[in-house]
Amino acid sequence: MLLTHYLEFIEEGLHSTSEFPGGTVTVTSGRFRVYDVLYGFIELSRDEARLIDTSVFQRLRRIKQLSLANLVYPGAEHTRFAHSLGVYWLASRVVSRLVESGFVDEDEAALFRIAALLHDIGHLPYSHAIEFYYHLKFRERISDKFKFHEKLSHTMILLCDELREVIVSLGYDPKEVVALLTGTHRDIKLTSLISSDLDVDRLDYLPRDAHHTGVAYGLIDRERILDTLTVLDDGRIAIDEKGIQAVESFYVARLHMYQAVYYHKTISGYELYLAKIYEELVEYDPELNLLASPQGLEKVIKDSTISIIDDYWLYSKMLQALKDNYAPKQVKKRIQNLLSRKGPKTVYNVSLFTHDPKCIKDAKHVVDVLVDCGVEEDSILVLETTIKFLGSEDEIVYVKTRAEDIIPITEASQLISNLPRYYYVERVYVEREYVDKALKCIKKVTHKTYQKI
Missing domain, CATH: 3.30.70.1370 (HD domain like)
Incomplete structure (x- = not known):
């Protein structure tokens, strides 16, 4: 089992109490647990662990959350895998309260947790850096509403046989999962929690990215926000009046993190540079060239070949080009500049x-x-x-x-x-x-x- 090293399985029928820094967690039968730097132990059901065990989800372990930000902030080595688990955990907490309040039923809650878990499944190597290339390449096909990786996530949930089989075996329709992510689901209360100004995605990545970069601006009062968060009957996100100050800190944190991290001038420069290198490699490498068309992307998604397309895969492509006598001199020079931090x-x-x-x-x-x-x-x-x-x-x-x-x-x-x-x-x-x-x-x-x- 792929999760063996990272997840602790509590044998069915047992009741276990575990000590860890920050408190004690009690876990009942048939649960998986993974320790997270922000939340302590995150619990998953056996069914949810099956999704995590797919090769396409495990791929997210090998894709950095912040692309090339480690060239400026050396601690920024965290992954899309950790972020996806974090979003799942926050979604679980929020939706549990909605179930208790009678806003949603258990089936809707489970569907929401699946959508939260898979919301970033479509990220390609080096995350947003490579998106620069695809936004230019497919700009006529991508609507303003969705980013390229979001469209690719929707496509993977619908077309990837490995993912589809697990989702269907759990009793859910992949189209329903995508509907939650695109905001077209019949239950608008849940769609706003996964995509809005104050959603579970942002509530995770702001403090997570702040923690790993060491930038204090992204710290927010997450617990206060979660305690005061609710959803109105018409689907709008709302907070109790006593949560206003916590939400103010959230908005200010976003402003600072975009300035200090997400659009830091050096980081953005290296991301553009990698996108340029990728564009040149596409012309030279047949395997990369396959990914330059919608048909090629659909092929590697459907047969799960995409499970090997991660940061290490693209890094190896760059190293191969450096050693190849037939690789264009210009791309070799740029790869060497990138690896030497001379962008x-x-x-x-x-x-x-x-x-x-x-x-x-x-x-x-x-x-x-x-x-x-x-x-x-x-x-x-x-x-x-x-x-x-x-x-x-x-x-x-x-x-x-x-x-x-x-x-x-x-x-x-x-x-x-x-x-x-x-x-x-x-x-x-x-x-x-x-x-x-x-x-x-x-x-x-x-x-x-x-x-x-």
Whole structure:
């Protein structure tokens, strides 16, 4: 059994009490337990452990949660596997309260736990770094509503024979699991808990990423939020009035973590660089080329070949290219730069919190200037993105007041109402041999923010 080293199985019919740092956990018959750095022991049923034992789920052990963030924060070695278990555990706690309150039944709760467990099953090697490539490659096929890895997760749940067989054997329809993840499930109370401004995904990754990077900004009062969290009959997420301060800390933590970790200029530069390397490897390596088409991706998903496509797999592809006399010299140079931490540098950087999503966009102009100055266009990388911090009316958190009124969190909290709605990032990077030339060119033609790192 794949879980033997990590999970403790309590023999059926036994009743066990185990000591661990932070407290005592009592486990009854037929349960698996795994120790988590944030929550202590996480308990899973025998059925849920079967999903974790699939080769495609075990693959998440070998995909880092924060891609290349360990190049800046050496402790950021945690995985999608740990995050998925964390989201499952938070989902279990929330949905148990809903069952006790009569909001949902046991079958709906079990389905919700499965959806939480599988929400990130579609991540490819190095997580969001490789998504840069696929968003450009499939931009006409990907809606604004879902990220590439989310679409791939939905596809895996529907098409991967190994996953489908387990889900069906547990008495559930894979389409129902996907409906929960896409927000189209008939029970809107559950969909909002898995995808909204204040969902179990964010409640796990903010403190988890903060813990492993050592960045204190992401710490939140999770217990207070869970204690005051509820769902209204119409599906909207709500908290009791006494939980407002905890939710305020959650929103502020998001702002800081996006600035300090998720869009840290060095991390983003290396992620773009890896996406560039991946694009070049796709042209050279037939096995990677297969993954560049929807048909190829569906094939490796259906036959579970995707279970070997992880960080180590892509790393080995890069090492093979370095040793291959026929590999393009340019890609070999870039791979060597990545492995030696000699990636691109920021030469133009605008990152700001704003209420206006329509910011001035100068990156294209900067690129034109650099090319005119003799900087090789192939050596230029551009990041341009707008992150929305407060959701739409359907996604935003609501507050249930002492008078039983339901009002948006933006009305209940002056702090949240004054927070910026967007984080706008526009950066231009160049490979190191062009940094001095690029900075001189930019100084001559623009008064916008530029940085020499």
